[in-house]
Amino acid sequence: MSKIEFESTDNKVGCFIYTNLKEVKKDQIDEIKKLLNKYGVLFFKNQSLSPEEYMNFSSNFGTPAEYPMLKPHKDFKNIYVIERKKTDTGKSFGEGPHTDSSYLENPPRYTFLQAIDVPEEGKGNTIFYNQFLAYEALQDDIKKKIENLKGIFSSQGKIAQTRELRMADHGTSGTKEIKSEHKLVQSVDGRKTIYCSPGHVIGIVNLDSEQEDLISFLSSHQIKENFSYSFGWKKGDIALWSNRSMLHAATAFNGNRKMFRITIQ
Numbered sequence: 001m002s003k004i005e006f007e008s009t010d011n012k013v014g015c016f017i018y019t020n021l022k023e024v025k026k027d028q029i030d031e032i033k034k035l036l037n038k039y040g041v042l043f044f045k046n047q048s049l050s051p052e053e054y055m056n057f058s059s060n061f062g063t064p065a066e067y068p069m070l071k072p073h074k075d076f077k078n079i080y081v082i083e084r085k086k087t088d089t090g091k092s093f094g095e096g097p098h099t100d101s102s103y104l105e106n107p108p109r110y111t112f113l114q115a116i117d118v119p120e121e122g123k124g125n126t127i128f129y130n131q132f133l134a135y136e137a138l139q140d141d142i143k144k145k146i147e148n149l150k151g152i153f154s155s156q157g158k159i160a161q162t163r164e165l166r167m168a169d170h171g172t173s174g175t176k177e178i179k180s181e182h183k184l185v186q187s188v189d190g191r192k193t194i195y196c197s198p199g200h201v202i203g204i205v206n207l208d209s210e211q212e213d214l215i216s217f218l219s220s221h222q223i224k225e226n227f228s229y230s231f232g233w234k235k236g237d238i239a240l241w242s243n244r245s246m247l248h249a250a251t252a253f254n255g256n257r258k259m260f261r262i263t264i265q
């Protein structure tokens with residue numbers, strides 16, 4: 001059995017993997033899946049996967065999801081290109097903590113992002129917030145309170161205040177609001193997480209007067225420093241995260257960046 005090389009971040013928010021994905025074996029994929037369940041986000045460093053190899057690797061984790069409003073790769077329809085140019089001032093690219101497409105009935109389970117063209121070090125990081133750790137740090141009375149509550153998730157939540165931003169960020173249609181309800185506490189491999197996307201949650205079912213306070217309490221709790229890690233991209237790096245156990249946010253910068261995204265149902 002060929003083990004993979006890995007090392008968690010100092011605060012156990014995510015895990016670095018150094019094994020060459022061009023040569024990854026079946027038993028190693030199983031080990032990667034276990035690490036993904038445990039840490040919520042994996043950072044594959046020093047990689048150079050072609051689009052085809054990237055697609056093949058991601059297919060080990062499920063079926064690719066479609067994002068009709070984002071530009072697909074010219075040869076691979078399930079790889080979406082997220083491109084930002086120096087001239088794109090004033091646009092949002094997922095800045096603000098969220099979990100991808102949580103307003104859908106069945107949000108994509110995993111997201112892959114591959115760095116194709118990135119700015120110099122320290123710019124264009126993605127921040128990840130581990131929601132296992134956030135859940136575990138809640139007081140017992142709050143855990144009990146949210147256990148059976150459902151959030152109302154909207155495509156017109158705070159992260160996407162205008163049509164242009166929605167299209168740029170997550171490719172949803174500009175005019176039609178998409179809404180879904182999901183439990184605020186979910187579990188992955190028997191471990192509980194907070195599932196409350198601050199960019200999308202607009203209310204809590206049957207909790208009229210208290211909902212605002214609870215959402216704002218959770219939103220600030222979920223992104224505390226103890227649960228967060230700012231990942232700096234280098235060309236070729238791939239991040240893979242579970243949308244059930246992580247929040248993420250892009251950071252603002254001015255420059256060019258090109259990423260290939262695959263989401264998995």
Ligand SMILES: [Fe+2]
Pocket residue numbers: 094098099100248
């Ligand atoms: Fe996102």
